[in-house]
Amino acid sequence: MWHLTLRNVRAHAGRLRLTVLAVALAVAVVAGGTALTGASQRLLDAQFRTAAAGVDVTVRAAAAFDSAMGVEVDREPLPAALVDEVAAAPGVARVLPVVEGSGLLEVDGRAVVPTGASVLSSFAPAPFGAFVLREGRAPTRSGEAVVDVATARAAGVAVGDRVDLLTDGRSTVRVVGLVGFADGDGLPGATVVLVPLADAQRLLGTGEGFTELRVRTTTGTPVADAVAALRTRLGADYAVASGQDTAEASAAAAGEQLGSLRLVLAALSGAVLLVGAVLVANTFTIVIGQRRREIALLRAAGATSGQVTRAVLAEAVVVGAVGSVLGTALGLVTAEGLRVLARAAGSDLPEGRLGTTPAAVLLAVLVGVGVTALAAVGAARSAARVAPVEAIRASVDVVGGPGPRRGRATARAVPLVAGVVGLAAVAAGAPAALLAPAAIATVVGVVLNAAVVTPALTRALGAPLARAGVPGQLAREAAARAPRRTTSTAIALALGLALVGFTSVVATSLRDGLSGAYRETITADLVVESARGEMLGGLSPAVADRLRSVPQVEVASRVRYGHVLDGGTTTALAAVDPATLPAVAELDMVEGSVEALAGGGVLVAESLSTERDLHVGDVVRLTLSHAGVQELEVVGVVDSLDAQALSTAWIVSLDTYARHFAEDLDASVLVRTAGGVSADEARASVRAALADHPTAAVRDQAAAAQARGAAVDEVLGLVGVLLGLVVVLALLGVTSTLALSVAERVREIGLLRAVGTTSGQVGRMFRAEALLVAALATVLGLGLGVALGALTVSAVLGREAPLAVSLPVGRLAAVVLAAGVVGVVAGLAPARRAARTDVLTALAAD
Incomplete structure (x- = not known):
């Protein structure tokens, strides 16, 4: 059966091309997202670990927690006398006091405003320093400074230039050197300026105090022993930790900012996989329907239903494996694109080469193969039910065939009913945790039961096409006559549009809610805040x-x-x-x-x-x-x-x-x-x-209110671009399913040509049908997405504070237009193929 499987894959390679491409694109997003977040965290860990390699112990003022919401908390300055006390502790060889804070760099009268922090710190020589001189020398006299290579490159700063530092006042310093951070050119999204210790104390207002003490232990003294001794000596007012522990905490704090990006990418990876799975399921269902006679001959020759099931699943595994390997290879390219998008949305990601790990590659391949195999289970079960006697009968159109039996129809209604009841409960005040499973059940229910309403919807939506001429009438009736085929063609696009509608409604409502609450509460004429x-x-x-x-x-x-x-x-x-x-x-x-x-x-x-x-x-x-x-x-x-x-x-x-x-x-x-x-x-x-x-931005009340929703718009832009990929996958799904349906409907095409329909009319019929499928997907998808988005806003997000549902009419109109374009484009290739069908060959088809 394995040899037969490989032969079947080769024989039907043309029918499975788009399916392989869909799997490859879906896996590329999964692999790219995993590579981006995983490599970014590894880069942060490596940078901070390398930076702390020469520091055995750090001493800082105590805090209840080190960081929160991706930001390290500020601490009280350390007294100057603490240096001698730490230096006198057993096992301590050297102590270096450090002062670090925030100072803005200004070059030629222009402020260098990074997306992240503006770091101003005292220079720490090796082995205490995280920054390594790349050019020039260290700052040793008052009024001297070094700048990180990345900032110098971006701002056009060279050794010997004079720049301004803005803290509570303005100071002019001369750049005497350029530094890198560990193996990188600087801190992600930050500017770095290093000055002599006394200058840092003066500029940052710490007096004679310090923000941190970095300690080197004597040869042979275990770091753990030195940490324990210093904790006992200094007491609870000071936080004593190993240099590596401090570095890991700093890397973890920086890595918290990856959390939201990781969540967005995970959600969108799931969406891409779902749409890809629908495409795979549709393709295998249609292909198996077209091969029923072939399968019946296998059964007549002695193949068991189990062997047939395993053969179909093996075909799916081969398709999934090929697509997954291609997708994994595209993963790093996708990761670079995702990094650009994430930075445009305001995420500070570290510089460095993006790589992946064998575990990540294996995960991506297993996910692709697993999703493809699961999507083909329904088609495999259908193939197993083919009776040997069908070898002497005409093949049956599985997708467009009769509807499910009463028992099966009842089973399909269960998730829809359960989902709707769950959503109603959430709207009535049930715990918000119920929303996700209820929404998933509702989506599954709509997918399983959409064929019930498809005839009525397609006839209503196709009325304008029917009035436009015979091809439109034929397209309308063909779509309504085969509701299961029409629904399966539209459902992938519908799911993509549902995601677009959901995110658009939620994001727009959040943005308008944040801006509206600010406008109603803040009556100030002007608002001054950090740019x-x-x-x-x-x-x-x-x-x-x-x-x-x-x-x-x-x-x-x-x-x-x-x-x-x-x-x-x-x-x-x-x-x-x-x-x-x-x-x-x-x-x-x-x-x-x-x-x-x-x-x-x-x-x-x-x-x-x-x-x-x-x-x-x-x-x-x-x-x-x-x-x-x-x-x-x-x-x-x-x-x-x-x-x-x-x-x-x-x-x-x-x-x-x-x-x-x-x-x-x-x-x-x-x-x-x-x-x-x-x-x-x-x-x-x-x-x-x-x-x-x-960096002090002066805004009127309206501009300040609008700025409250700017972050939502940035994230929405990232999500919108990634959801575009979902729509591209849906386009492949519509194109693939329509193309396969042409092969199913060869005899129908032949009869139409025999009674006088021209090839041009046949082509227009299929293009009209594709447009009708897109319209059906738009109604189902946007209707479902907007409804779930509105419920999320009013019943969940609005529990903390009243939040009105805002419909992004312009964006939704653009989505409708884009769906129409998708339908037109998706119908081009199938229409061309249908128009070129030979009449005699079509009439001779079974």
Whole structure:
């Protein structure tokens, strides 16, 4: 049977070409996504591990947790006297103090604004330093600096140039060298400037303190022993760890930013595999239907039903293996393309060669082969049911044949009913965790039962085609007469369009909800915030101080953010000035007041209050990054929509924040202009006052609100491009199924030609049928996707704060147009083949 399988694959290679291509594209996405995220994490691990190779132990101020949401938390400066104390510890050979913070580089009056951090640090010589000199020398005198190679290349900086450093003030330094980070040219998405230690202390305002001590142990002293001794000597106020542990923690913090990208790629890989599986299933179903007589002859010759089943599955394995090998080979090319798309969407990925591992290659091949084999199970079971007596009968059109028996129809209705009931329960308030299985069951149910409504839908959708002439009438009736064939042709495209509709509705609703909540709550005339969009802070406190001195500004109210652990989940906490916030924001209080924050305590969002039964006077326990576990009294409950405008469910005063957090950066400054000052005059005066702070973006309220949805638009752009691949796969599916159906309908074509239909009319009939299939897919797919998206928005995402469903009419209209183009393109090749069918050959066909 194995030799027979290989012979059948070779004999029907033309029919399986598009199926192999579909499997290859699907596996390429899986392999590319795995290669991108896996290689990026390996590059980060290698960079940080190499950078810490010369450091045995690190000493920093203690923190309740090292990092959160992909960002390492700030810590208190270490006292100068700690250097001598650490140096005197047993097993310590050398100690190097380091100061590190944020400093913006300005070249020829133009700020170099990276997507990530602007690192300013003291220079650490080998073996303590993570940065290796590539050109020039180390900075040894005040006013000297070295810059990372990647930044120097991008900004046009050379050794000997003078550049400006912007911290709380402006300093001019001379570049005396260029450095790389481990084996790379710099930190991913960041700029790096290294200066002498005294300059770093002065520029970053640490006084005589340091941010970290790097320790080398004496020869023969185990690192674990040195760590234990220093922990005992220094106590709980300091965090002592091995250099490699610190490097791994830093790499893990940087790697957290890969989490969302990994999730998006995994979801889209699943979608691509699903559409590919539908294409495989359709192809094998049709091919087996066309080979029923051949299979019956095998049965008559003694082949058992089990052997026939195994033969069909073996064919699927061969197709899957060939497609998977091709797809895996395309994986690295796909990974490079995905890296470009991810960077365009704002993800900071490390530079370096993307490679893969044998395990990743094996996984991609197994996934491709496994999905292909599973998709062919239905066709294999159908082939096993072919009776030997069919060898003397005409073949049966399996796809377009009679509908399922009553028992089978009832079984097919089960997932649809279960899914709809589950979705209704979620809409009525059931746990959100029920949404995913209910949605999957609904999608499966629609796929299994769509043929029931296909005749009515195709006749309705095909009415314009029928009025356009005979080919349109014939296409309409052919599609309605064979609902299972029509549905199987349309379903792959329908699934792709359902994903597009779902993501479009959810993303648009989120974007409009974030922007709308901000517009309704924030009444400030101007909003000053970091152009890089760092939620946790990117503005020096000097920005707010400078704004208060501007005559055109009446109120400048600061907003900060910090990390907290709440029940094991890391989230953000906002800090505001209760005295000035009411002048620039309207917070609707359910209980308590904003002014009550002046005495300490915390405001909580109404959704959180309802979930945990919190009221004014209750006490909550939160783990803060610097202060550890703290008990805060609830002094107010704020409307959930207003809390959403501040991007958090927890709000404290700036004074409370200062007592519990080490971070000293503002996220934004909300500005109310003085009476009688025009908007243009206020904006111009504020920008002039902040000339030394080029990353401080000055926006009016509308622009600030729009910026809240910018991140959603970036992710939506990435998802949209990747979903385009899903639609390409669906195009292959429609083309493949229509092409195979031409072979099924040879006799029908012959009869049409015999009664006077021209070859041109036959071609137009198949093109019209392809367009009708695309229309059916659009109705089923977009209808399902938009409905699930609307339910997700209103019943799940809207539980935290009211969130209206926004329909992206323009995008959906573009999708409908694109589906029409897909239908036209998909029908070209099958129509050409049908038009060229020889009349006598067609009439002689069984």
